[in-house]
Structure formats: C-alpha cells, structure tokens
Amino acid sequence: MAAVASKLEKDILNLARIALSGRPQDVLQMVHRMAKAHRENAPELATGLVELMREAPTQASPLRRQTEAVLxxxxxxxxxxxxxxxxxxxxxxxxxxxxxxxxxxxIVDERTHLDALLKVGLEPTRSAIFTGPPGVGKTMAARWVARSLNRPLLILDLAAVMSSYLGRTGTNLRHVLDYAKSMRCVLLLDELDAIAKRRDDRGEIGELKRLVTVLIQEIDDWPATGLLLAATNHAELLDPAIWRRFDHAIEFPMPDPHAIRAFVKAALSPYMEKSDEWAGIMAGTMAGKSFSDIDRDLKSARRLAAIRGGDLASYLKDLIRPDQLAKPERIALARTLAGERLMSQRAAHEFTGVARETIRGEPSKPKAKPGRKRKQDGEAQLSSGQR
Incomplete structure (x- = not known):
C-alpha cells in the first residue's frame, strides 16, 4: 500500500511540474498515464481523471489566436x-x-469514440503515414480526415522548412511541431522523404541526418490530443526508424476503372446530366492515370466549355483518343457512345472509325475473293453458252 501511495505522490509531483512549465499537451499525456496506472488500485481517481479528459475544452475554433501561439x-x-x-x-x-x-x-472512429478507449486505458491512433505515387489522393485523404473530425488541417511541406542555413532547419521543424502540439488539429507532413531519408545514405550531409533524429523524437512525443499524418511518394527513401514510429502505414494504389468511374461521376455530376454515362466512357479510356491527372483533364474541359461555350460533352470527347485504343476497345467505345445516345451512330463511326454495321451489332458480309468471283462469272457465261 505504501508503494502505491509513493507512486501516486510521484505522479502528482510530475503532473504539477509539467503544468507549471506551461505545456498543456504534456499535461493531458500525464493525466492519461495516471488514469491508466491507477485504474486498479484507485478506480475512483482513474474514473475522475478520465472524466476530466473527456470534458477538457476543445474550443469552437482550435486555431483561435492565442497570445502565446504565434504562427x-x-x-x-x-x-x-x-x-x-x-x-x-x-x-x-x-x-x-x-x-x-x-x-x-x-482512424476517425477512434477519435469519435474516445470515451470507450479512455475507459480501458487506451489512446486513439496518434500518427499515420500515407504512401503511394503522386496524385492518388494522399493529401485529399488528410483533408477528408480533418473534415470528418471537424478539426483544422495544418499542412507542412517539409521542403519549405529547409533553411539556407542548415542549422536552422531543425529549429524550423521544432517550431512547427510545437505549434501543432499546442492545439487540437490534424498536421500533415507532406513530402516526408525531403528530410527523413535513410541515415546510411552517404550522399547526405550530417545536418540532414540529424534532422531525422529530431523528427523521430518529435513523433515519439506526439500527444494523443492531435493527429499527425505524413505523406511520401518515395517510401523506399525513408529511414527504417521512421516507419516504426507511425501507428499505421496506409498505401494508396493507382485508381482502377471502378475508382476512375466513381471519381469522374462525382466531378462531373454538378455540371451535366449524363455524368454517369460519360464516367463509364472515361473509365475505359483513362486507365493508368492518377486522380490528379484525371482532375486536371476534366477541369481543362470545363474551362474550355466556359470560355468557348457549347456542351461540355463536346470538350470531354477531346480527352478521348480512339487511335490509341485496341480494336475491341474502339468497338466497345463506339457502341457505348451510340447506345447511351451520347452520339449518333454516324458521329460515333466518324469519331472512332468503327463501321456503322459493327456499331449496330450486325454481322459483316464476307467479301468474295476476286479470283472466286471471276471463276463464278466464267461458269455463268459457260452455262449460258451451253443453253
């Protein structure tokens, strides 16, 4: 019992020391640890601490200017x-x-059901890293998470913290992370590979290698009150120690035809009636493109329609290159264009080069071989002479 009292006294002293230092994020971290440590020997205390964490003020606007919080x-x-x-x-x-x-x-569910986690002494996910090629939705995912949690999104392009004086780069990084720790927000470290490269890379100088150590320490110290996200297009360049610091690693693949169709439909539906039909067309002709590339093409078509006037569909058609499609794909494209009444059969024929009979699904008439036709004509003449 004396040991329990001694442990409690020590925790209270540590809590008071942290509180007097003016680090609110560390106070919450310490309160959480105390609730977890004393859940069995002091259940009422643990329950009270959990209630305090749950009732902690969140502020209507987490980025409301505070006297001590300067950008x-x-x-x-x-x-x-x-x-x-x-x-x-x-x-x-x-x-x-x-x-x-x-x-x-x-990730969102853990934050919205925080009470259930705190009651059993658990914290929500504090950090996650997004990997994948450019333009596949990593930054958009960070926006979606922040919006779902009703929290502001802070985006740090790690290339931007690189000072001309390398010794200041670590200071820049610490300032940003300390600022984000002081509020309930979602922080996105974009282009993480800019400073978190493998420390065994002989091409990197010592200062950049020290930045990796700074970043590791900051991730380890990240409070559960905030959510730290990172994104990289070059996962293979990251230091292995960085990987182990993130609670989750989420890989974003290139979009498949189903994803492309859903994306195009969502992007076009406010601007045209037959967005679903055109989304089906695009899904088959934009394979291999990222969401970013597709979005750029669609916005280009919308700009032309706004400037020159006319139907948006006529500009979407310019995004399709039938000459780059295999014959079965061109036939499928022509039949879809005509079948969905996006074009007449004649227009679909002129656009794709597919015969109108093929578009209608009629069997093509076999052409008689020239030699066979002459033989047939000769036999007919001979038969006529015999008569």
Missing part, C-alpha cells in the same frame, strides 16, 4: 512555414480503395 515562420525569409485550412474543403467526395477507406474510417 511559425522561417527566420531567413519570414515566410510562414505552415498552410492552414480551417475548415478543410473538398471539391467533391474523394474515392478510396476498400482497404484505404477502411483504414481511414478506423
């Missing part, structure tokens, strides 16, 4: 190191693969 800037350029989106906005609902969607839903 971090680079000492050389005085440019802001963060891009803040409050609230984060999306042009349309994102399209995720099944696995990615399930992982993102899990």
């Amino acid at each position: 971090p800037t680079d000492a050389d350029t005085r440019f802001s190191l963060l891009r803040i989106e409050e609230p984060p906005t999306l042009d349309h609902e994102p399209v995720f693969s099944v696995e990615v969607g399930r992982s993102l839903d899990r």
Whole structure:
C-alpha cells in the first residue's frame, strides 16, 4: 500500500511540474498515464481523471489566436512555414480503395469514440503515414480526415522548412511541431522523404541526418490530443526508424476503372446530366492515370466549355483518343457512345472509325475473293453458252 501511495505522490509531483512549465499537451499525456496506472488500485481517481479528459475544452475554433501561439515562420525569409485550412474543403467526395477507406474510417472512429478507449486505458491512433505515387489522393485523404473530425488541417511541406542555413532547419521543424502540439488539429507532413531519408545514405550531409533524429523524437512525443499524418511518394527513401514510429502505414494504389468511374461521376455530376454515362466512357479510356491527372483533364474541359461555350460533352470527347485504343476497345467505345445516345451512330463511326454495321451489332458480309468471283462469272457465261 505504501508503494502505491509513493507512486501516486510521484505522479502528482510530475503532473504539477509539467503544468507549471506551461505545456498543456504534456499535461493531458500525464493525466492519461495516471488514469491508466491507477485504474486498479484507485478506480475512483482513474474514473475522475478520465472524466476530466473527456470534458477538457476543445474550443469552437482550435486555431483561435492565442497570445502565446504565434504562427511559425522561417527566420531567413519570414515566410510562414505552415498552410492552414480551417475548415478543410473538398471539391467533391474523394474515392478510396476498400482497404484505404477502411483504414481511414478506423482512424476517425477512434477519435469519435474516445470515451470507450479512455475507459480501458487506451489512446486513439496518434500518427499515420500515407504512401503511394503522386496524385492518388494522399493529401485529399488528410483533408477528408480533418473534415470528418471537424478539426483544422495544418499542412507542412517539409521542403519549405529547409533553411539556407542548415542549422536552422531543425529549429524550423521544432517550431512547427510545437505549434501543432499546442492545439487540437490534424498536421500533415507532406513530402516526408525531403528530410527523413535513410541515415546510411552517404550522399547526405550530417545536418540532414540529424534532422531525422529530431523528427523521430518529435513523433515519439506526439500527444494523443492531435493527429499527425505524413505523406511520401518515395517510401523506399525513408529511414527504417521512421516507419516504426507511425501507428499505421496506409498505401494508396493507382485508381482502377471502378475508382476512375466513381471519381469522374462525382466531378462531373454538378455540371451535366449524363455524368454517369460519360464516367463509364472515361473509365475505359483513362486507365493508368492518377486522380490528379484525371482532375486536371476534366477541369481543362470545363474551362474550355466556359470560355468557348457549347456542351461540355463536346470538350470531354477531346480527352478521348480512339487511335490509341485496341480494336475491341474502339468497338466497345463506339457502341457505348451510340447506345447511351451520347452520339449518333454516324458521329460515333466518324469519331472512332468503327463501321456503322459493327456499331449496330450486325454481322459483316464476307467479301468474295476476286479470283472466286471471276471463276463464278466464267461458269455463268459457260452455262449460258451451253443453253
């Protein structure tokens, strides 16, 4: 019993020391540890601490200017190191693969059911890393998570913290992370590979290798009150120690035809009636493109329609290159264009080069071989002479 009392006294002293240092995120971390440590020997205390964490003020606007919270800037350029989106906005609902969607839903569910986790001494996911090629929705996923949690999104392009004086780069990084820790937000470290490269890379200088150590320490110290996300297009460049610091690693694949169709439909539905039909067309002709590439093409078509006038469909048609499709794909394209009444059969024939009989599904008439036709004509003449 004396040992329990001694442990409790020590925890209270540590809590008081942290509180007096003015680090609110560390206070919450310590309160959580105390609730977990004393759940069995002091259940009433543990329950009371959990209630305090649950009732902790969240502020209507987490980025409301506080006297001690000043936006971090680079000492050389005085440019802001963060891009803040409050609230984060999306042009349309994102399209995720099944696995990615399930992982993102899990992160949001943990934050929205925080009470259930705290009661059993658990914390929600504190960090996750998004990997995958450019343009597959990593940044959009961060916006979606922040919007779902009703929290501001802070975006740090790690290339932006690189100072001309390398010794200041670590200071820039710490300023940004300390600022984000002081509020309930979602912080996205974009282009993580800019500073988190493998420390065994002989091409990197010592200062950049020390930045990896700084980043590892900051991730380890990240409070459960905030959510730290990171994104990289080059997962193979990351230091192995960085991987182990993140609670989750989520890989974003290139979109398949089903994802492309859903994405195009969501992007076009506010602007045209037959968005679903055109989405079906695009799904078969935009294979291999990222969401970012597809979005750029669709916005280009919309701009032309706005400037030159006319139906948006006529500009979407220019995005399709029938000459780059195999014959079966061109036939399928022509039949879809005509069958969905997006074009007349004649227009579909002229656009794709597919015969109108083929578009209608009629069997093509076999052409008689020239030699066979002459033989048939000769036999007919001979038969006529015999008569």
